[in-house]
Amino acid sequence: MTTKIISSRDNPLYKELKHLATSSQARRKAGRTLLDGIHLCEAYLQQVGLPPLCIASETALLNSEVTVIVQQCIHSHTQCIVLPDALFHALSQVEHGVDILFVIDTPELTEPQRLLQSAVLLDRVQDPGNFGSIVRSAAAAGIKQVFCSAGTTFAWSPKVMRAGMGAHFLMEIFENVDLEALIARADIPVIATSSHAEKRLYDLDLTQPVAWLFGHEGQGVTEHLLALATHQITIPHLGAIESLNVAASSAVCFFEQVRQITARS
Amino acid sequence: MTTKIISSRDNPLYKELKHLATSSQARRKAGRTLLDGIHLCEAYLQQVGLPPLCIASETALLNSEVTVIVQQCIHSHTQCIVLPDALFHALSQVEHGVDILFVIDTPELTEPQRLLQSAVLLDRVQDPGNFGSIVRSAAAAGIKQVFCSAGTTFAWSPKVMRAGMGAHFLMEIFENVDLEALIARADIPVIATSSHAEKRLYDLDLTQPVAWLFGHEGQGVTEHLLALATHQITIPHLGAIESLNVAASSAVCFFEQVRQITARS
Known part of the structure; x- marks a missing residue:
């Protein structure tokens, strides 16, 4: 050539x-x-x-x-x-x-039938910068699978990939996934963040594989998906601001898991 | 009217x-x-x-x-x-x-002479979305002061404020700060993240006030500021991606501090 x-x-x-x-x-x-x-x-x-x-x-x-x-x-x-x-x-x-x-x-992947390893589930995350940052943090935390609902921003847009900084190439990213069906047949705990939850992130044992469920920037996780999650948790805060950006929130969750895993070993 | x-x-x-x-x-x-x-x-x-x-x-x-x-x-x-x-x-x-x-x-604040409470120091952070997300996470973690070097993106631009989601109004944000002088007269530990550091975030006692120092998206913290920091730390990772987005990284640090403070009480 x-x-x-x-x-x-x-x-x-x-x-x-x-x-x-x-x-x-x-x-x-x-x-x-x-x-x-x-x-x-x-x-x-x-x-x-x-x-x-x-x-x-x-x-x-x-x-x-x-x-x-x-x-x-x-x-x-x-x-x-x-x-x-x-x-x-x-x-x-x-x-x-x-x-x-x-x-x-863009890779054409066959969606696995079951959730067996730590994964990220994204329910209508809109912002390309957030999506890319979540993929990058997940890859750094050793997570290898991302499942996106219909209505989530396109995983392979140039903006998402720039924010992902190459993390896309280390991950299996599945789009237009029926998250309800996926959660229903999950073999591992599904953890959703919700500002209304009472259980704290830090109360969970994260040394085993888990699936993290994050939602739309404004609306959070859809009610019916939230109801299907094994745990609804909150990230405790000390200031008057109660919610975090979804990419910040996911980084806190992924690295609490890394902290627990590396503390054990 | x-x-x-x-x-x-x-x-x-x-x-x-x-x-x-x-x-x-x-x-x-x-x-x-x-x-x-x-x-x-x-x-x-x-x-x-x-x-x-x-x-x-x-x-x-x-x-x-x-x-x-x-x-x-x-x-x-x-x-x-x-x-x-x-x-x-x-x-x-x-x-x-x-x-x-x-x-x-935009508020006109007199810069405090000393660092006495937990704070964020930003060395040439460029992206408005990152800056806003850092302010939002800091406010949620109970941090009240942000000090920005010259060359950091303008704190009060509409893009930064949108990402900050109102957190700006809870914070004291100081711009064009001589970070070198500020660090030199700090009464609390200054902690900088660096991918070359050996000490882990989780090895620090964060139950006392600390100043978090974060740098430019591509270049990190300037060498001479890094050398002045009390601790250079790394966030341990489990994947092949070694670095986090600066807003993700700061959220992990702030909320490790929240975890330690709330675990003690």
Whole structure:
């Protein structure tokens, strides 16, 4: 494979990339998404392998980190596209980054029938930054599975992946999951946070696998899912603010589990 | 005071508001900022009092929560402005919210000479969402002071305040602080997170006041500040991802402190 230079906005491949960059629907339909920036591309190469397509701006070819990646792609079966800076920037949401993008296929995973290992269940989490931060914290805490209800923000959007900082490639992420059915057949405790709960996070034994259930930023976990959870818990607070951002809240929960596990060993 | 309707984009007050809404520099210079949406306005009324100026869109006047706030303002010395929806939306960054804004004066606080109570020190934190989430978590954990270095994102920008969800009004936030001098005269331990540290968060006694030092999203805490910290600590992880988002990381630290304090009592 060699490098191809595209300099026209009317080039069919460029138009397809533009569509992928600007439309969440297009990404879902194509089963493809864009990785934006050097950090995510390096993480992908390290954790997954070579992408189907690598795109750099003309200026970025002067960057040695980009050259290493492009060379690696050229020596394999990966197509490389070079774009004038203006055309590149119309594809990228990163403002002051290094101009490199991978087009990747989003994984198609078969949903496991049962919850057997520690997992995160997300009920309509809306904000891409929150979703990405939750995936990143979960990966750092050694959790490997994320199950998302319909109505949760798309896991593979560029914004979510930027916040995830490459954690996506270490996780199994299942979308459009029927959380009610999943919880009903869970073999491990399902723990939901609720500001109305009396049991405290710190009262739980978290040294065994658990599934953490978090909900919509404004509305929390849907009532009927909350009712199905094994434990409803609250994170005790000392100030007049009673609720935490869902990404902050999930980090506190995941790392209380890490604290208990590492304290035991 | 009565309600005033502005329908021209050329109205001097409207132009001033537009400037305040779109320029961070204008907000800093004027010592004023905009609170966007019903939640923040209600939190302000509850925690601080009446604002100098209240702005609603024509449509929002049909909303009973907005009417309550506008009536409350009219019965006091607060000026109320009603704008056609199009003019209002040019001032607001909230897409699907209720169209109400307060113009408020940002607090002018005298920086305390010494660190005597638990506090957060922020060294060039860049992302408004992270900053707001840190303020919100700190307030929930009972921390009351935030000290920001020069180069930290502006504490009172609409984006930071939206992420803070009203926590700003419970805190003393000091900007452009010389953190080096502050740390040098600290009477309490200063704890910095660093991925290179060997001491674990969980090895510290956090039942006494401490100052938490967090740094830039990409670069972490500046070397010379890190060297001044009483403890450099790491949050143990179990996965292949080694670092957390700074807002997630701070939540884990603040609530480890809450866990230790509430376990003792």
